[in-house]
Amino acid sequence: KKVLLTGIKPTGIPHLGNYFGAIKPALTMVSDDSYDARLFIADYHSINTIRDPKILKQYVYEVAATWLSCGLDPEKVLLYRQSSVPETLELNTILNAFTAKGLMNRAHAYKAAVDKNREKDKPEDHGINMGLYTYPILMAADILLFDANVVPVGKDQVQHVEMACDIAQAINHNYKSELLTIPSYVIDENTKTIVGMDGRKMSKSYGNAIELFLPEKKLKKTINKIVTNSQEIEEVKDPETCNVFALYKLFATKEQQDKLAKTYRAGGMGWGHAKGELFEVVNAELKPIRDKYYDLMDNKDYIDEVLKKGEAKAREIAAQKILKLRKAIGID
Ligand code: TYM
Numbered sequence: 001k002k003v004l005l006t007g008i009k010p011t012g013i014p015h016l017g018n019y020f021g022a023i024k025p026a027l028t029m030v031s032d033d034s035y036d037a038r039l040f041i042a043d044y045h046s047i048n049t050i051r052d053p054k055i056l057k058q059y060v061y062e063v064a065a066t067w068l069s070c071g072l073d074p075e076k077v078l079l080y081r082q083s084s085v086p087e088t089l090e091l092n093t094i095l096n097a098f099t100a101k102g103l104m105n106r107a108h109a110y111k112a113a114v115d116k117n118r119e120k121d122k123p124e125d126h127g128i129n130m131g132l133y134t135y136p137i138l139m140a141a142d143i144l145l146f147d148a149n150v151v152p153v154g155k156d157q158v159q160h161v162e163m164a165c166d167i168a169q170a171i172n173h174n175y176k177s178e179l180l181t182i183p184s185y186v187i188d189e190n191t192k193t194i195v196g197m198d199g200r201k202m203s204k205s206y207g208n209a210i211e212l213f214l215p216e217k218k219l220k221k222t223i224n225k226i227v228t229n230s231q232e233i234e235e236v237k238d239p240e241t242c243n244v245f246a247l248y249k250l251f252a253t254k255e256q257q258d259k260l261a262k263t264y265r266a267g268g269m270g271w272g273h274a275k276g277e278l279f280e281v282v283n284a285e286l287k288p289i290r291d292k293y294y295d296l297m298d299n300k301d302y303i304d305e306v307l308k309k310g311e312a313k314a315r316e317i318a319a320q321k322i323l324k325l326r327k328a329i330g331i332d
Contacts, residue, residue, distance in 0.1 A: 003181075004035035005148035007042040007082065007139075010059035011050055014066045015209035017194040017202035020250055021154025025188050027071050029152060037077040038146050038314070039067055044082050044089075044138060048131035064303045066212065069292035080310035082142060087318035092141040094325060098170045099137050107136050108159055140164035145318050147181040155192040156201065161185035175328050191250065198227045199243045210247075213290045216283060223279045228271045237264040237274075244274045251281035 006026050008018060030037040041063045043056065050056045060081060067079055082088060104110060110133055117126045131138075136159075143151055143164045151161050161183060168180035193201050196208030203209060210222055226243050239245040239261045249257055260277055263269045296303060326332040 001034065001036045002149040003038065003147050004029055004150045004152065005038040005040075005143060005146050005183075006152050007040045007045075007142055008063050008066070009042045009045045010056065010063040011046050012059060012204050013062050013211045013213055015202055015204065015211050016247070016250070017154060017196070017209065018066075019070070019212050020191040020194050022152055022157075023066065023070050025152045025186065025191065029150070029186070030077055031071075033076065035150070038148070039072060039077055039079050040142070040314075041067075041079075041081045042139075042142065045131075045135065048129060048135070061297065061300055061303055064307060065293050065296040068296055068303070068306070069289045071289075074306045074309070078310055078313055079306060080314040081307055084307070084311040085145070085314045085318050087315065087322045088138070088141045088145055090322055091145050091325065092138050094171075094329065095137050095140055095144070095167050096134070098174070099134075099140075099167050103163060103166060104133055104136065107133075107163070108156070109135060136160045136163040137167070140167050143183050144168055144180045145321055146314075147321065148183045149181060150186050151183050152186040152188075154194070155187055158185050158187060177328065179325060179328050194250070195243055195246050197222070197225060197243070212286065213293045215290075216287075219283060219286070220279050223275050223282065224272075226275060226278075228274075231271075233270040234267055236267040237269065239264040242274070244271070244278050248274075248278045248281060251278075251285050256281065 004026065006022055008014060008022065014023065026037070026039060029035060041060055043060055046056060046059065050059065064079065064081075068074070072079055110128070113128050113132060114124045117124050117128075139157075139160045140163060143161065144167075151157075153161060162185070165182050168182055171180055172178055172182075196202035196206060197210065198206070198208045200206055200208060210219075214222060226247070228242065228244060231237055242264070245260070245264065248260060252260070256277075260274065264274070323332070
């Protein structure tokens with residue numbers, strides 16, 4: 001069986017971008033048991049920004065409960081915390097030695113942070129920690145440790161998976177053996193970049209995210225705040241350039257989409273109507289998983305149990321891999 005692996009960084013309750021970009025595609029791919037699936041919570045990646053231990057713990061539970069409420073079956077799928085597999089850090093050290101500094105200079109997230117500093121006339125490395133700079137190496141360790149073949153992600157993570165390939169190839173080349181499995185990313189054209197409330201990529205750091213598990217009233221309020229243009233009710237509207245419709249498409253059936261598109265084009269439809277329709281389809285899909293989510297968050301002992309089992313199994317796999325690597329490198 002091929003290995004499927006993907007992770008989520010616990011930096012807050014996951015949002016619709018995480019759901020459509022990674023969670024749903026990953027769970028759909030593993031639902032017919034055709035992959036050995038490893039899904040995890042990337043908590044070491046979080047400490048680049050989350051510095052309060054209580055908050056971090058809460059976020060870890062939130063991501064675990066998200067995976068479980070969205071349908072991850074822990075009897076079939078390995079669910080674990082990155083930090084409970086210290087072998088990741090051993091591999092990270094090995095990968096460091098084979099990663100060109102220039103490769104990290106080209107990483108989008110690092111470059112964006114540098115650009116932001118330049119814009120504000122600050123020194124270019126202002127506020128940038130080594131965790132951010134070497135982020136792609138730790139992510140490569142996550143992927144390569146488990147011999148992942150496929151990594152379902154949103155578009156913003158594609159470069160990181162490509163970097164994992166580059167680093168793995170450098171190692172395989174040096175030791176003249178297929179020590180590390182070269183992974184491929186999987187992205188879905190329709191969901192690779194989910195737009196947020198303001199039409200930019202949905203992201204926690206842009207403050208434009210719609211959280212997955214907002215209580216019903218808050219969800220409605222949030223949807224009502226989605227930015228639209230200032231067209232009057234009677235004007236004809238274009239569904240193809242509208243944030244509300246972009247989100248609607250993710251949840252609605254083809255018939256529902258055609259019907260709402262017609263209403264847009266007929267004129268006489270206010271934004272309040274479109275947002276009301278959006279709320280209905282979002283709520284219909286999210287209500288059952290939201291209920292499960294809150295039940296799980298009330299049952300942290302169960303989550304602990306699942307993660308503990310995951311840890312044991314993940315470490316077993318990881319330990320074998322590290323042993324093999326140590327031998328190949330000459331440090332066994
Ligand atoms: P994170 O936690 O930022 O996001 C989790 C997943 O959600 C996807 N995503 C989106 N997809 C479409 N549209 C959006 N607006 C959107 N926003 C987020 C992300 O692409 C991602 O797939 N570095 C990773 C976590 C990680 C990881 C890994 C992933 C650590 N190690 C190894 C895969 C393999 C991250 O920060 O994702």
